[in-house]
Amino acid sequence: MLNSYTKEDKVMLAIDCIIFGFDEEGLKILLIKRDFEPERGKWSLIGGFLKVNETLDEAASRILYTLTGVHDIYMEQFYTYSEIDRDPVERTLSVSYYALIDIERHNEELIENYNASWHSIAEVPKLIFDHDKMLDKGLKRLRRRTSIVPIGFNLLPEKFTMLQLQKLYEAILDKPLDKRNFINKINSMDILIKLNEKDMSSSTKGSFLYMFDGEKYNAKLTDNFYLKL
Amino acid sequence: MLNSYTKEDKVMLAIDCIIFGFDEEGLKILLIKRDFEPERGKWSLIGGFLKVNETLDEAASRILYTLTGVHDIYMEQFYTYSEIDRDPVERTLSVSYYALIDIERHNEELIENYNASWHSIAEVPKLIFDHDKMLDKGLKRLRRRTSIVPIGFNLLPEKFTMLQLQKLYEAILDKPLDKRNFINKINSMDILIKLNEKDMSSSTKGSFLYMFDGEKYNAKLTDNFYLKL
DNA sequence: TCAAAAGTGTTTATAATACACCCATGG
DNA sequence: CCATGGGTGTATTATAAACACTTTTGA
Known part of the structure; x- marks a missing residue:
């Protein structure tokens, strides 16, 4: 014993x-x-x-x-x-x-x-x-x-633009990504909330701000959902 | 100090x-x-x-x-x-x-x-x-x-048949694989040596034995070579 | 001669990639 | 009115998946 x-x-x-x-x-x-x-x-x-x-x-x-x-x-x-x-x-x-x-x-x-x-x-x-x-x-x-799970959002502020998100992924993966393909891919995942708010600091037109939607993401996790960039 | x-x-x-x-x-x-x-x-x-x-x-x-x-x-x-x-x-x-x-x-x-x-x-x-x-x-x-790197060979004897290899991958991945697609994929990787030897225990026709070619595999590793099954 | 596993290609569907123009606005 | 970044869709290519018949030979 x-x-x-x-x-x-x-x-x-x-x-x-x-x-x-x-x-x-x-x-x-x-x-x-x-x-x-x-x-x-x-x-x-x-x-x-x-x-x-x-x-x-x-x-x-x-x-x-x-x-x-x-x-x-x-x-x-x-x-x-x-x-x-x-x-x-x-x-x-x-x-x-x-x-x-x-x-x-x-x-x-x-x-x-x-x-x-x-x-x-x-x-x-x-x-x-x-x-x-x-x-x-x-x-x-x-x-x-x-490139499998969208953990990258943790590196961004709560609200961010699509371009910021793309730059982040480019920085992590260390390769350029095509703007349209990137946006299509992200949108097809349906885990972002598009806000009625624009970031005006970067251009005259301003760009929409987005938030990561943790709830939607968690709901999808149950299936064999994954991101590939 | x-x-x-x-x-x-x-x-x-x-x-x-x-x-x-x-x-x-x-x-x-x-x-x-x-x-x-x-x-x-x-x-x-x-x-x-x-x-x-x-x-x-x-x-x-x-x-x-x-x-x-x-x-x-x-x-x-x-x-x-x-x-x-x-x-x-x-x-x-x-x-x-x-x-x-x-x-x-x-x-x-x-x-x-x-x-x-x-x-x-x-x-x-x-x-x-x-x-x-x-x-x-x-x-x-x-x-x-x-499903990324062919480590599975470590689970097999030195010489094995294609069917054994397929069964192994089916067991690890826990899903059935298509015989022809599997063989095509494996052959396209070009990391097996086909022996002039058959295993006669499993059928009247006999099936060819293969060996894993570690050298070829290591040579390929330098590139961004990978297996996806 | 037949049962049982071996071996072999093509077609279809899906996913990834490449690519260019118009829009809105503040200065 | 123009310079600057924002926003949008389609065509092409590559990869993955589905699919069935012929071959061999020992019993």
Whole structure:
């Protein structure tokens, strides 16, 4: 009759998050510059350690909140890294997540306090440890996911134009898309609400604003509904 | 100047493996009947604990070898589970893997010693802890992967007939496939070697045997080659 | 000679892609 | 009145799906 596994080894578990954001310039990630050793001054994903009384999702949410001041960020766990010497300080495994955030909706102050900044996905500096590998895998996962399920909306403000949405998908998939084909495809999915409101900042004519319709989307999920762009 | 993270919590990490096999009856998984508490007599995935000096892949390989006597089994990590009470004995996280094995190529004795047995995917009993959830996610992942990349060959003996291959894909994807469309698709991928050898056990006419051509496949991987069934 | 599985192409339907012009308005 | 981005539809191509008969040979 066992009531503990005390003979078994224990290890430290880190959580590292790729925080994706999107603006006019394209797809970006949030990085922090380490101000402690080892690797002081190098760039790093946002991370932290798992506490014994929380789940991985809770830890990831906590870490995201600490840095951005935002709750309920969309996120997904994607791989657990375990190379023996991946962290030179001490044996540590890392569970990696990616998160999608509306880039306008975070606490600037916090980010400054933490020495964090946004970097275009095309110009990411060398990262510490195995964070390059994480980014690579996380980005691939994001691409695959967004072309199957419309999670991309999490990167946009609540109201957005069709062109913004198209630019977002172009940024994620890293390829140009045809305007008419894109709009036809999106409309055929029937998961957007067209508002009686226009964004006048971009042109004289103004362009209609849309919202993501979570209810319609959830209703469709029951079938084998999916998006392919 | 830090040279340890000693203040941080440590946890135990289990590795649980879904071992897939395939025979005339269809897709199967290998389960063990627990002969210790808690949950004695219930069915469980094959698992073990991470040791402090090995990677997760090494631990998974070790666990697979212990039970099957086979090295170099195809496997893939797919998710890390961390609910606080997922294991009632003690706080334990579990990194889950699925593995694909030629069902004829394992050590029967070992399997018997461990109280293990094969179960058709359609008739899996209730499993302990969160192993049902793992199986569900692992199976979905296998389905998605096999319809993109031809990993299914790992479930077959070295030489196999077209019909066997088709049955395998039907079992994994859980839907009937059209014989001619299937053969055309497979042939168009050009990753099989047709042998001058026939399997005479299944019919009077006999059917040609094929082998998977790993080299051709790897050569194609460089492009954006993929299989869709 | 017949039962049982092997092998083989074409037609149809659906999905993806390519492509160009008019519209509305503020300055 | 014109410059700027907004908005719209059709034709073509590529891919997927449906479909049935002939071949072989051991019993």
